Amino acid sequence: SVSIHQTKSAGFLSRKWRLAHQSPAKSQRSLLLLTLPLFPDNIKLLGVTFQSDGEGRLSWEGTLRHVQAKLLSWSERPLSQTGKILVLKAIVLPIFLYLGRVFPPDKATSKIITRMAFRFVWGSTMEKLKRATLLKExxxxxxxxxIVVNILVQGLATLVQNTRKVEKASGPFARYYATPFLRTMGLCVLNLTIPYCWDPPYVYRALRDFAFGAGFPRAGLTSCSYKIIMAHLRSKxxxxxxxxxxxxxxxxxxxxVLNKCLSNKQKDIAWMSAHMCLPTR
Structure with missing residues (x-):
């Protein structure tokens, strides 16, 4: 049983639920929430907006506007390409990772993030190489x-770690939702004495699609830390x-080109010379 202080508590419904007055005595959770005040459609906790539809659309829209403003302020400074990439790694990426662990970005959001990053690094008229070249080490x-996919790598690695936690509250949730697809990667064992969810929510489906798309079930990974996943992706x-x-x-x-005796601007010129893409303006 759970004791809740009704005058100090409030409920929040995610997705569509059939309340007790619509279907009497169908759900104990519905009966409980009827006695509590309900939050509106959106609730913001620690900078993340949770919507009643269970998706993070509003959170990503606000985060993208925040990051775009930061990139505009940094673009006013005379930075080398190396300096701009450091800005992406040290300032922009942590902001995306914070939200990406709660709501992994969809394809449309990933394209927007990638376009923002390359406009910041190259400018509007200097994109002379394929993006795949710049993404390499x-x-x-x-x-x-x-790569934007690093956000999903962080989420997948954290999910695998959570499935192995016994005392933490996140462990049972991760095992319930993620074990059915993590077992195909050899990272979890299916225990038929406990229930599992074979149709997981959006967050777990996004991580599952990423893992299958990257070929992890055939990779033979023995563990799934962030470094191991990135090493597997970089090996290709x-x-x-x-x-x-x-x-x-x-x-x-x-x-x-990466000689330590060169300054960042000299490294940029040497790298562009090797690719024959020196700017002509």
């Missing part, structure tokens, strides 16, 4: 721009060949 000829990268170079080893060229 620097030793492979890229610039190490963070191929080294970009510098244009016009046929004699030198590409790894030597990229090592020279």
């Amino acid at each position: 620097e030793r492979n000829g890229g610039r190490g721009v963070h 990268e191929t080294m970009t060949l510098p244009r016009g170079s046929t004699t030198l080893d590409p790894s030597i060229i990229w090592a020279n």
Whole structure:
């Protein structure tokens, strides 16, 4: 049994529920909430807006506006490409990760985030290379721009860790919703003595689709920490060949581009020279 102070508590319904007056005695939860004041459609907790439909649309809209304002202020400063990428890693990415662990971004939101990041790094008229090149690690000829999928990587790694927690309250929820698809990756064991959800909510479906799309069930992962997942994704990268170079080893060229004796602006010029994409203006 649960004791609730009715004068100090309030309820919030996510998704559509059939209340007791619509279907009498159908749900004990409905009977309980009828005696409590209900919050409106949206409730904001710790900077995250929870909607009655169970999605994070309003939270992502507000976060994108907040990040766009930050990028506009940083774009007024004379930063090198390396400096801009550091801004994305140190300032922008933590904001997205905070919300992304609650509501993973959908495809439309991911495209908006990617477009914002590349406009900030390249400007409006300097995008001369494919984005896939810039997403690679620097030793492979890229610039190490963070991929939006890192948000889902963080969420998946946290979910796997939660399924192994016994005393924490998050453990039973994670096992109930995530075990049916994590077992296909060899990361969980199905226990038929306890119930599971075979049609999980939006958050778990997003992580499931990401895991299947990245080929994790066939990867043979023994654990699922953030570093292991990123190492698996980075292992698929191929080294970009510098244009016009046929004699030198590409790894030597990229090592020279990243020489510690060069300043950030010099590294930018060397990297663009190797790709033959120096700006003409």
